[in-house]
Amino acid sequence: MAVNYKGALYLSAAASIWGGMYVTSKYALDLIPPFTLLFIRYFLASLVLVLWCRRSQVEIIPREDKWTLFQMGLFGNFLSIAAQFIGTKFSSAHMGAVITTLAPVFQSGFAILLLRERITRKQLLAMGLSLMGVLVTTGVSRISGGEAVNPGNLFFLGAACLWGYYSVLMKKVGDRYSTLGITAWGIILATVCTFPPALMERSLWDWADLRKPWVLFSISYLAFISTALAYYCWNKGLTLTNPHQGGMFFFLQAIVGSILGYLILGERMSLSFFLGSLLILLGVYLVMDFEHSKGKKKGNHHRLMPRI
Numbered sequence: 001m002a003v004n005y006k007g008a009l010y011l012s013a014a015a016s017i018w019g020g021m022y023v024t025s026k027y028a029l030d031l032i033p034p035f036t037l038l039f040i041r042y043f044l045a046s047l048v049l050v051l052w053c054r055r056s057q058v059e060i061i062p063r064e065d066k067w068t069l070f071q072m073g074l075f076g077n078f079l080s081i082a083a084q085f086i087g088t089k090f091s092s093a094h095m096g097a098v099i100t101t102l103a104p105v106f107q108s109g110f111a112i113l114l115l116r117e118r119i120t121r122k123q124l125l126a127m128g129l130s131l132m133g134v135l136v137t138t139g140v141s142r143i144s145g146g147e148a149v150n151p152g153n154l155f156f157l158g159a160a161c162l163w164g165y166y167s168v169l170m171k172k173v174g175d176r177y178s179t180l181g182i183t184a185w186g187i188i189l190a191t192v193c194t195f196p197p198a199l200m201e202r203s204l205w206d207w208a209d210l211r212k213p214w215v216l217f218s219i220s221y222l223a224f225i226s227t228a229l230a231y232y233c234w235n236k237g238l239t240l241t242n243p244h245q246g247g248m249f250f251f252l253q254a255i256v257g258s259i260l261g262y263l264i265l266g267e268r269m270s271l272s273f274f275l276g277s278l279l280i281l282l283g284v285y286l287v288m289d290f291e292h293s294k295g296k297k298k299g300n301h302h303r304l305m306p307r308i
Contacts, residue, residue: 007240011249014234019256021226023264028218031209034085037222039198042077042191044223045231049184052228058178060185065173069182072173073189076166077231081190082197083159090152099156101134101254104247106164111243114168123244126286130251133279136272167238167247174239183232251280 028037053060062069084100104127111117170182209215238246255277262269 004240007237007246008249010233010237011241011246012252014230014237015249015252016256017226017230017233019253020260021222021230022257023260024218024221024226026218026265027214028222031205031212031215033198033201033204034088035082035194035197036201036205037219038081038085039191039194040219041222041227042187042194044219045227046184046188046191048224048228049180049187049232053180053184056180058181058184060181060188062177062181062185065176068169068173069177069185070189072166072169072182073186074193075162076169077186077190078193080159080162080166082194083155083162087152087155087159091156099153100160100163101131101251102157102160103163103167104250105131106161107167107247107250108164108244110165110168111171115172115243117243119244122286126248126283127244128283129286130248130280130283133276133281133283134251134254136276136279164247167234168243170235170238171243171246174235179236179239180232183228183235187227187231248284251284255280 025037032040050060052058087099108117108119108123108127112119173182210219237249258269258273258277
């Protein structure tokens with residue numbers, strides 16, 4: 001059975017939104033410290049998700065699998081993003097763009113270990129093509145030796161690993177809970193975790209900056225679109241696709257981010273961008289024809305909360 005195209009649409013939407021996040025967050029990060037911005041982003045998103053859950057009559061507090069869902073909020077929503085911030089501080093955004101694209105590789109590894117999913121040669125080929133495409137697009141050849149061994153890169157690697165783990169946990173429990181409820185639970189937990197480091201940054205910025213139009217737009221996009229909507233789409237897409245297939249759509253971030261950087265920030269788009277994008281899209285296209293695992297075909301009809 002071919003990949004679920006509804007799931008592919010959800011995953012593509014999430015990856016595209018996150019591609020735009022790097023462009024829009026630039027304006028807010030110039031004035032607001034990273035953990036403070038992350039707290040504001042998660043706090044506002046939590047409000048939206050709680051209201052959405054109440055309106056849809058979806059339970060937020062899980063009845064079972066509390067440890068698994070706690071790990072999702074801690075590792076995926078908080079620590080993975082925090083590691084990206086720390087990595088950017090000590091290394092560079094360019095290296096981050098290269099290293100964090102290893103998330104689908106970790107996702108496939110955890111799927112094999114935790115879900116006993118099999119990976120085919122075609123899936124490996126598709127993953128290799130997309131990884132090569134990201135390296136070509138971001139210009140890995142321009143990275144100097146000193147930059148490559150920067151300790152901040154370990155945080156980027158950790159962020160990619162944690163995100164892969166988070167995505168597999170979502171696949172593991174996604175058939176038993178509402179996607180909306182899982183998303184809300186994870187963001188609320190991440191909001192609580194982000195509050196202490198945000199307090200430590202309270203003297204590093206001015207509240208008056210929140211009234212600036214571009215900062216307001218940036219925060220709104222990060223909270224409502226990049227968090228509430230995109231996390232829901234990503235989680236929903238993961239429940240509809242094979243773990244190896246789902247991770248492949250993460251590579252679309254690089255394409256969308258580069259295009260928006262060109263249109264909005266005036267960044268250059270070289271021949272390597274188009275060649276790399278072609279490789280990424282080819283990898284995603286190949287994965288569209290893969291078969292689901294047997295476990296996916298069997299389905300899971302017992303749910304603890306209504307699926308939304």
